[in-house]
Amino acid sequence: MTAIAVPTTPTMIDRPRHSAFSWAVQDALTVTWRNLVAMKRTPQVLVFSTIQPIIFVLMFRYVFGGAIRIPGVTHYVDYLMPGVFAQTVVFGSIQTGVALAEDLQKGLIERFQSLPMARSAVLAGRTLADLVRNVFVVGLMVGVGFLVGWRIHTSVYGAIGGIALMLLFAHSLSWVFALVGLSASNAEAAQAASFPILAPLVFASTAFVSAASMPAPLEWFANHQPVSIVIDAVRALTYGGQFASTGKVLGAIAWSVAIIAVAAPLAVRMYRRKV
Amino acid sequence: MTDAIIVENLQKRFGSVVALDGVSFSVPTGTVLGLLGPNGAGKTTSVRVLTTILRPDSGRAEVLGLDVTRNAQPVRERIGLAGQYAAVDENLTGHENLRMIGRLSHLSKAVVLKRADELLERFALAEAADRPVRTYSGGMRRRLDLAAALVHRPPVLFLDEPTTGLDPSGRQDLWGVIEDLVREGTTLLLTTQYLEEADRLADNIVVIDHGRVIAEGTASQLKAKLGSTIVEVGFADPATAQRAQVELARIGLCDVGTASSLVELKVDDGARVVLDVVRALDHAKLEPETLTVREPTLDDVFLSLTGHKAEEPDVEDEPADAGRRRTRGAA
Numbered sequence: 184m185t186a187i188a189v190p191t192t193p194t195m196i197d198r199p200r201h202s203a204f205s206w207a208v209q210d211a212l213t214v215t216w217r218n219l220v221a222m223k224r225t226p227q228v229l230v231f232s233t234i235q236p237i238i239f240v241l242m243f244r245y246v247f248g249g250a251i252r253i254p255g256v257t258h259y260v261d262y263l264m265p266g267v268f269a270q271t272v273v274f275g276s277i278q279t280g281v282a283l284a285e286d287l288q289k290g291l292i293e294r295f296q297s298l299p300m301a302r303s304a305v306l307a308g309r310t311l312a313d314l315v316r317n318v319f320v321v322g323l324m325v326g327v328g329f330l331v332g333w334r335i336h337t338s339v340y341g342a343i344g345g346i347a348l349m350l351l352f353a354h355s356l357s358w359v360f361a362l363v364g365l366s367a368s369n370a371e372a373a374q375a376a377s378f379p380i381l382a383p384l385v386f387a388s389t390a391f392v393s394a395a396s397m398p399a400p401l402e403w404f405a406n407h408q409p410v411s412i413v414i415d416a417v418r419a420l421t422y423g424g425q426f427a428s429t430g431k432v433l434g435a436i437a438w439s440v441a442i443i444a445v446a447a448p449l450a451v452r453m454y455r456r457k458v
Numbered sequence: 459m460t461d462a463i464i465v466e467n468l469q470k471r472f473g474s475v476v477a478l479d480g481v482s483f484s485v486p487t488g489t490v491l492g493l494l495g496p497n498g499a500g501k502t503t504s505v506r507v508l509t510t511i512l513r514p515d516s517g518r519a520e521v522l523g524l525d526v527t528r529n530a531q532p533v534r535e536r537i538g539l540a541g542q543y544a545a546v547d548e549n550l551t552g553h554e555n556l557r558m559i560g561r562l563s564h565l566s567k568a569v570v571l572k573r574a575d576e577l578l579e580r581f582a583l584a585e586a587a588d589r590p591v592r593t594y595s596g597g598m599r600r601r602l603d604l605a606a607a608l609v610h611r612p613p614v615l616f617l618d619e620p621t622t623g624l625d626p627s628g629r630q631d632l633w634g635v636i637e638d639l640v641r642e643g644t645t646l647l648l649t650t651q652y653l654e655e656a657d658r659l660a661d662n663i664v665v666i667d668h669g670r671v672i673a674e675g676t677a678s679q680l681k682a683k684l685g686s687t688i689v690e691v692g693f694a695d696p697a698t699a700q701r702a703q704v705e706l707a708r709i710g711l712c713d714v715g716t717a718s719s720l721v722e723l724k725v726d727d728g729a730r731v732v733l734d735v736v737r738a739l740d741h742a743k744l745e746p747e748t749l750t751v752r753e754p755t756l757d758d759v760f761l762s763l764t765g766h767k768a769e770e771p772d773v774e775d776e777p778a779d780a781g782r783r784r785t786r787g788a789a
Binding site for chain 1: 506509510511531534535536537539541542545546547548549550554558559561562563564565566569573590606610611612613
């Protein structure tokens, strides 16, 4: 083997020339594609992340719903659905962290770091794929909502705006959980660390009941925390009436943008330091 | 002949753990360097520095004349990396994995498709090309991992423990594939814990332990350092072996091995020593079960250099490279 080691270096393959920006976009899309194919091949993840909210819809619509009175709301399901959307995307965002932690654990990120691809592509591709997943999941929940009697009381634009707001908030959470996933030692840890953060945000909120029914300190928390604000904003956009509130809608947008502004640079920094 | 890889006085600490403590070596273009050492010796850390994944604290590392920290991007375009844990996506098919890596290596779509087909064919994965990787065997994953490292035809290839965890036939297969690559002129840096692997594949061997180079040379140079012959005398039980040790020490022969019922002697003149051994043992009425005269293996080299066997890293060592990656908690 040594004897014939004449250095005939293999000729590298020519690469097409593009700007750094267009490579960054292409790399992000390649990673997005890869994440979407993986999602398609593991449908159980999607099924589990949609089954829980569907159970909640059925439970709150038909079991508890009769006992819950929201002042001024005739059909509880109209109050319920924005809460369920939020629950779905908030718990779903754990997947962003779990998937990143898995990629790290399996050494895939390490390989990515040795490739000439854009440094931004792994996180951009991850959060983009999760946005696509959320479009699908929220779409599904909208369908479920309609089946159990949820109706839009405002306009088509209100409904689209409400869903867009939900997706924006979901996207902001993806960045938070990208951070969690990058700091966790493995996928299970990422999962375990996420739930305790999220459960109080989802349940100590205005998702299922009015905050007015809670003890005073909890009521204050439930009214001011971001998940409630997003839910109230979606109610403002889909129900209007007593829930109509420009302030909540602006507040929800502000929260989402602020979360992205803080979490995204931190996640990118952590990714660069990582591996 | 120029050097494709140059490493000079590389230092890297993780907190209080010194992973690289001034490592230097070079790899001439078109040759194979075997980086040999136990778990945690600093092999993987060296590879991660050279593949631009990790920044060294100090020292110089160059690939094809390009500094790995200042010219990371052009370095990445010229190297291939296949790791210890086949870093392929389980949910993607073999073909999709190669397409992904090809695209992320910035090759054109047409070239990627062609290369993917070629490589799958070459690594006997064509039939499994459209199956998700999670259905692959360990050997198939390793071959795919290696194929992924070759999509863009890199002139410099890094293989980090390429056969760890493979069964003997899988290992033989992969060795064959690697030998073919080397024949084509690829410069290869290979890390391994298997002395046999370094012996078979590498032109030069660098032995590292505790983040330092402790020996280097060709396999035969390393063996020559150790004296020419090993005489092994096996006994029925450790107690007899111990008595034999005492008897043989009396005539100036020292046990260099660690096996309990085996006495290993490192000598210059095997044939004459065998006679002395037989006389001494006969005189002491000790009956050996086996008596072997053999060339030293790299195992012997390692043992005499580090005081421990290659497969048995000392316990209070730094965390294993692999462990550091898998549980990056402290980082």
